[in-house]
Amino acid sequence: MTVLRAQGLGKKYKRRWALSGCALDIPAGHVSGLVGPNGAGKSTLLNLAAGMLTPTAGTIEVCGGVPGSGPGQLAKVGFVAQNTPVYPGLTVAEHLRLGAHLNPRWDDALARDRVDRLGLDPAQHAGKLSGGQRAQLALTIGLAKRPELLLLDEPVAALDPLARREFLADLMEAVAEHGLSVVLSSHLVSDLERVCDHLIVLVDSQVRVVGEVEDLLDSHLRLTGPRRDLDTLPADQHVVSASHTDRQTTVLVRAEAPVLDPTWTVGRLTLEDLVLAYMSNPTAARPALEVLR
Numbered sequence: 001m002t003v004l005r006a007q008g009l010g011k012k013y014k015r016r017w018a019l020s021g022c023a024l025d026i027p028a029g030h031v032s033g034l035v036g037p038n039g040a041g042k043s044t045l046l047n048l049a050a051g052m053l054t055p056t057a058g059t060i061e062v063c064g065g066v067p068g069s070g071p072g073q074l075a076k077v078g079f080v081a082q083n084t085p086v087y088p089g090l091t092v093a094e095h096l097r098l099g100a101h102l103n104p105r106w107d108d109a110l111a112r113d114r115v116d117r118l119g120l121d122p123a124q125h126a127g128k129l130s131g132g133q134r135a136q137l138a139l140t141i142g143l144a145k146r147p148e149l150l151l152l153d154e155p156v157a158a159l160d161p162l163a164r165r166e167f168l169a170d171l172m173e174a175v176a177e178h179g180l181s182v183v184l185s186s187h188l189v190s191d192l193e194r195v196c197d198h199l200i201v202l203v204d205s206q207v208r209v210v211g212e213v214e215d216l217l218d219s220h221l222r223l224t225g226p227r228r229d230l231d232t233l234p235a236d237q238h239v240v241s242a243s244h245t246d247r248q249t250t251v252l253v254r255a256e257a258p259v260l261d262p263t264w265t266v267g268r269l270t271l272e273d274l275v276l277a278y279m280s281n282p283t284a285a286r287p288a289l290e291v292l293r
């Protein structure tokens with residue numbers, strides 16, 4: 001099953017495309033990491049998926065429906081936007097009551113338990129919470145809503161390291177126990193490494209690479225060997241990045257078949273290597289998605 005499907009999706013602000021030609025198919029039951037440089041279009045994609053923006057081009061379908069198309073659709077999708085909006089004049093307890101009132105699948109026990117565990121005072125006005133506490137309140141509401149798909153725009157940016165780790169553990173528990181699907185944008189690749197089994201790299205408003213993390217790590221290799229011209233590589237090795245010294249060439253490739261050339265020393269990549277290679281080479285060849293499945 002697919003939780004998010006985009007075809008030729010684009011969003012233009014005045015004359016500038018914030019997202020263009022986006023084709024995505026995100027399978028259900030995964031935590032999908034959305035990563036890319038500042039201004040790449042990550043928030044734009046998440047806002048389109050939540051129905052907060054409408055596409056300029058193409059289509060997007062989320063949990064089988066058009067984003068923001070009615071109460072049924074809104075109940076299926078949770079969205080915690082980048083600035084973790086809360087109502088400053090309402091107390092923590094009032095936020096939970098509002099959540100219960102607006103969401104048919106609201107899990108009150110989870111919400112109360114989380115607020116208690118986090119040490120948030122139910123009587124405190126949200127406007128008086130710290131940035132991290134506000135983020136925690138917004139994330140609690142997102143989880144307690146029990147959506148099919150939870151969209152999180154840099155959710156952990158304001159959290160301290162321990163709170164970040166605990167939130168990611170809560171997220172994984174919800175995925176395992178309730179079959180929640182998550183799309184999570186973050187600049188913290190170590191966090192993505194911990195929780196994501198699916199990855200989308202967006203650069204310059206375009207999807208550069210998308211696929212299951214395991215497939216991506218299996219199909220990308222670092223080749224090190226005597227200096228050579230990259231034009232001599234076989235057609236089934238697609239260069240993502242390369243560097244040369246006088247004597248040596250190091251090249252990161254997406255390989256469609258095992259590398260048998262004995263002049264290369266072949267190494268595997270970490271998720272961080274892969275993300276940085278695509279982010280620092282905006283013109284890197286985009287993989288054929290079929291190859292990665």
Ligand SMILES: Nc1ncnc2c1ncn2[C@@H]1O[C@H](COP(=O)(O)OP(=O)(O)OP(=O)(O)O)[C@@H](O)[C@H]1O
Pocket residue numbers: 013014017018036037038039040041042043044045
């Ligand atoms: N409301 C807006 N009006 C005009 N341009 C916008 C608007 N929102 C975003 N943009 C532009 O669209 C592009 C993509 O922005 P977006 O916020 O989606 O990037 P991002 O990948 O989420 O960035 P970051 O990592 O910094 O949060 C940027 O060039 C940005 O300046």
